[in-house]
Amino acid sequence: MPCTLLWDNDGVLVLTEDRYFQACRETLAELGVELTRSFFIDHSLLKGLSVFDLVADRGFGKEKLAELKRKRDRRFAELIDANPCTVDGAEDVLRSLYGRLRMGVVTGALRRHFDRSHARSGLLKYFDFVVAREDYERGKPHPDSYRTALQRFGLNPDECVVVEDTGRxxxxxxAAGLRCLVIPHDLTRGQxxxxxxxxxxxxxxxxxxIRRLGLL
Structure with a gap:
């Protein structure tokens, strides 16, 4: 079986993280709460936690928090729709690899966010499968996402390589026994x-x- 390349999505294929930060910041600002870039990087990107922890002491119930997240999601969608966010060179690379190895996406994004980020990317045709946040129990840095991909699609870890952008x-x-290439960017450099x-x-x-690994 040829090598399988498992791509993370946000920050690797599409530059959504700045837009997500902006949507979260604007939503929290309406409550008089400032979301700083450093808190977002540490709490969300590094630890994988919710920025809405900033309002945990406000006594909001589940419905209020759900409403805030829906508002955040609407703003995030507007920002994605307004500006193409495909990583420069992504399609060239995927096109060059297509048909030579198997490729899938393993993302921490909810399916609706993933679909929105690729509404105009033109990249999905290059992938054999997508594993989104609804498909597994615990998010990264837990190995559930990659283990789900391995089990669901019958993959051999020794024949897989991951492409990521964050420490987690x-x-x-x-933790899933996979080799990993990392491409840092402005929000993750230094992790x-x-x-x-x-x-x-x-x-x-x-x-x-991939060639240096002897898999291409």
Whole structure:
């Protein structure tokens, strides 16, 4: 069986994280709460926790929190629709690899957010499968997402390579017994990428990294 390349989505294929930060910041600002970039990076990107923890002491019930998240989601969708967010070079790389190995997406995003981010990307035709947040129990850095992909699609870990952009994504891949390439960006640069097979400068470096592994 040929190598399977497992791609993270946000920050790797599409640049959604800045837009997500903006949507969260605007939603919280309406409550008089400031969401700083540093808190977002540490709490959301690094730890995988909810920025709405900032209002945990407000006594909001589940319905109020759900309403805030719906408002955040609507603003996020508007920001995605207004500005294409595909990573530069992503389609060129996917096109060059298509048919030479199997490719799937393993994302921490909810399916509706994933679908919105790819509404105009033109990238989905290159993937054999997508594993979204609804498909597994615990989010990254737990290995559930990657283990789900391995089990559901009958993949051999030794024949798979992950492409991630965050330390917790790397931890999830490694905990599932997978090799991981990391492509840091402005929001994740400086995180701990110890254990990565290789840290790359851009998505355009992925094919050569796969060749160095002897899988292409």
């Amino acid at each position: 994504g790397l931890q999830a891949a490694r 701990d990428f110890g254990g990565a097979h290789e840290v790359l400068r851009s998505i355009r470096d992925v094919p050569e990294a």
